[in-house]
Amino acid sequence: MKEQLEKLIELQKIDLEQEALRVRVDERREKVDADTENLQELEQMLDDHTKKLEDTRAELSSKRDMLEKAQHDFEHANEKLNAVTNSRDYAALEREAENFKKIISSVEDEIGKLQKALAEADGKDVEMREAYEKLSAEIDVARKEVDEAAASIEDQVNALKAKADAIAKTIKPQFLARYRFIRSKRSGAAVVSASGGTCTGCHMKLQPQAYIVLQRQNSLECCQNCQRIIYFDAEEAAELHNHPAK
Numbered sequence: 001m002k003e004q005l006e007k008l009i010e011l012q013k014i015d016l017e018q019e020a021l022r023v024r025v026d027e028r029r030e031k032v033d034a035d036t037e038n039l040q041e042l043e044q045m046l047d048d049h050t051k052k053l054e055d056t057r058a059e060l061s062s063k064r065d066m067l068e069k070a071q072h073d074f075e076h077a078n079e080k081l082n083a084v085t086n087s088r089d090y091a092a093l094e095r096e097a098e099n100f101k102k103i104i105s106s107v108e109d110e111i112g113k114l115q116k117a118l119a120e121a122d123g124k125d126v127e128m129r130e131a132y133e134k135l136s137a138e139i140d141v142a143r144k145e146v147d148e149a150a151a152s153i154e155d156q157v158n159a160l161k162a163k164a165d166a167i168a169k170t171i172k173p174q175f176l177a178r179y180r181f182i183r184s185k186r187s188g189a190a191v192v193s194a195s196g197g198t199c200t201g202c203h204m205k206l207q208p209q210a211y212i213v214l215q216r217q218n219s220l221e222c223c224q225n226c227q228r229i230i231y232f233d234a235e236e237a238a239e240l241h242n243h244p245a246k
């Protein structure tokens with residue numbers, strides 16, 4: 001029994017090692033995926049911003065047309081003013097010219113505001129594009145690194161798998177099935193020490209009778225609380241007895 005437990009513990013060590021290798025690569029891949037989502041959001045923002053920029057440019061262009069027309073109208077009114085002979089027509093044309101002058105001044109104001117807004121938006125556009133390019137380049141590098149890391153652990157994982165398979169062959173099928181079942185249900189260890197009378201998997205105290213049975217090491221025992229396989233290590237128990245955990 002003791003030997004079988006030792007094999008199970010050895011198998012678990014290899015399995016956990018494999019798992020740790022994979023988790024590390026998976027975590028890095030998750031980060032790259034999250035960054036890619038951020039990049040897509042940034043791309044959407046950039047598109048929206050570019051559209052607004054185009055709208056502002058179109059508005060500016062239409063205001064410039066308006067200005068040109070008002071200037072033309074103003075000149076035309078002035079020409080007529082110079083040619084007029086009676087004072088009633090003169091007064092009417094003068095009002096007309098004055099009116100065009102007001103329009104010119106107001107459109108010029110609007111153009112000034114639009115130019116200012118456009119300059120700001122252009123600056124922001126450059127900033128956003130730079131941020132996008134930077135993040136995009138970082139993601140490319142990170143993804144390449146993760147792919148390389150995944151490829152490089154593949155050999156290590158395969159070697160560990162071969163080792164695990166060899167050990168598994170020396171373990172009784174029902175013990176192995178029990179171990180695999182717990183591994184599939186619980187994260188982390190499936191075989192844990194209970195040398196001090198407490199299951200180190202779930203930290204629950206064993207029933208005195210169960211602890212006595214465990215110490216005999218004649219059977220495969222499981223924690224009644226978390227179902228993990230528990231084992232008794234005499235050396236560890238002595239150590240715990242001499243230096244109890246605070």
Ligand SMILES: [Zn+2]
Nearest residue numbers: 199202223226
């Ligand atoms: Zn337990």
